[in-house]
Amino acid sequence: MDFNKENLPKHIAIIMDGNRRWAKQRGKIASFGHKEGAKTLEKIVRYANKIGIENITVYAFSTENWKRSEEEVGALMMLFQSYLDDYAKRADSENIKVKIIGNTKALSEKMQSSIKKCMERTENNTGITFNIALNYGGRDELIHAIKQVAQDVKDEKISIEDITENVISENLYTAGQPDPDLLIRTSGELRLSNFLPWQLVYSEFLFVDKNWPDFEEKDLDEAIIEYQRRTRKFGAN
Numbered sequence: 001m002d003f004n005k006e007n008l009p010k011h012i013a014i015i016m017d018g019n020r021r022w023a024k025q026r027g028k029i030a031s032f033g034h035k036e037g038a039k040t041l042e043k044i045v046r047y048a049n050k051i052g053i054e055n056i057t058v059y060a061f062s063t064e065n066w067k068r069s070e071e072e073v074g075a076l077m078m079l080f081q082s083y084l085d086d087y088a089k090r091a092d093s094e095n096i097k098v099k100i101i102g103n104t105k106a107l108s109e110k111m112q113s114s115i116k117k118c119m120e121r122t123e124n125n126t127g128i129t130f131n132i133a134l135n136y137g138g139r140d141e142l143i144h145a146i147k148q149v150a151q152d153v154k155d156e157k158i159s160i161e162d163i164t165e166n167v168i169s170e171n172l173y174t175a176g177q178p179d180p181d182l183l184i185r186t187s188g189e190l191r192l193s194n195f196l197p198w199q200l201v202y203s204e205f206l207f208v209d210k211n212w213p214d215f216e217e218k219d220l221d222e223a224i225i226e227y228q229r230r231t232r233k234f235g236a237n
Contacts, residue, residue, distance in 0.1 A: 003224040007070075009181035011046065011055035014201065014221075015195055016041065018187030018211030025211075031075040036213040038083055042090070047217045049096055049128040056130055056204065059195050062105065063137030077107075081114055088118040095127035101173035102136030103144070129177065136173070138197040145171035164166050174199055182227045184220075185210045202234050 015212050016037055023033030041058060045157040066073060084100075090151070091098050100115045102109070115134075127225065148171040152158045158167070183192075188209040192200065207221050208215070 003221060004228055005052065006225065007228050008052055008228055009204075010053075011057070011178050011180040011182075012053055013057045013059075013180035013183045013196055013200065014044075015185040015189075016184070016215075017185055017189050017194060019213060021187060022173065022213045025069065030072050031079065033213060034076060034079055039078060040183060040213050040215055042087065044215065044217070044220060045096065045130050046094060050092060053128055055180075056128060057081055057133060057174065057180065057196065058131070059102070059133045059136065059193070060138070061102075061134050062194060063135060063140050064194065073157045077111065078120065081111055084111075084114040084118045088121045091118075091122050091130065092125065095125045096122060096126065097125040097129045098122045099129060099131045100134050101131050101141075102134045103140060104135060106135055112143040131174065131177075133173075133195070136195075138192075138194040141173055142198060144173075145218040149192055164191060168198065172198060181232075182206065184223050203233070204230050204232065 017192065019020055019033035019037040020030045021033070022036065023030055026032075045056055061076060065076075068076075081149075088098065097119050100119060105113055145168055149158075149163060149167060153160060153163075174196075179201075180196065180203045183196075183200055183203045183205050185192075185205075186208045188207060190207055204227050206226055208223070209217065
């Protein structure tokens with residue numbers, strides 16, 4: 001760890017790309033890559049918690065991922081279900097607070113039950129807040145927030161003049177958390193893919209030419225070191 005512990009990003013966002021590519025390179029089916037990716041995720045979150053990162057948000061399944069084959073989507077949902085049921089115990093023992101963000105109401109009742117149990121079990125933990133974006137879409141999140149604000153105006157809780165950036169932020173899935181300081185995307189792809197469009201406006205971006213299952217603790221160290229080399233101006237000179 002050669003980074004400055006006094007200048008850690010408070011919130012890291014990760015687009016975990018490359019699971020399918022990693023599996024294909026090894027002659028395996030996509031679900032094999034997703035399982036290995038889940039192992040990598042747990043390892044990285046544990047390490048991030050250890051070094052003092054306060055929040056981490058990962059892109060697990062987007063609203064657009066439903067377009068994938070029925071077989072792959074089914075395997076992913078089974079993996080998520082098993083992962084949440086199993087991981088809740090370990091996260092709790094490691095003082096990790098798990099939050100699922102996204103349109104969870106569109107998921108199966110069984111999945112919603114697992115999400116609820118996992119979040120309730122870890123809600124009082126004081127370590128890293130681990131946000132899993134599941135059935136998440138950035139534009140979908142903004143529509144959800146706008147509807148909430150519009151309802152508040154309709155109910156006369158606020159006026160149109162009261163609507164500010166803070167009001168919008170308070171109605172996002174990440175309400176109460178700082179915006180990500182750093183975004184990491186693996187596999188070399190150079191796009192955001194509808195991930196946290198409101199929250200990432202002033203984040204530092206780092207694109208890593210490595211598939212997610214190969215991402216290691218030292219890669220997170222290097223990402224933090226690169227982040228600390230940069231000067232964040234937030235629109236100022």
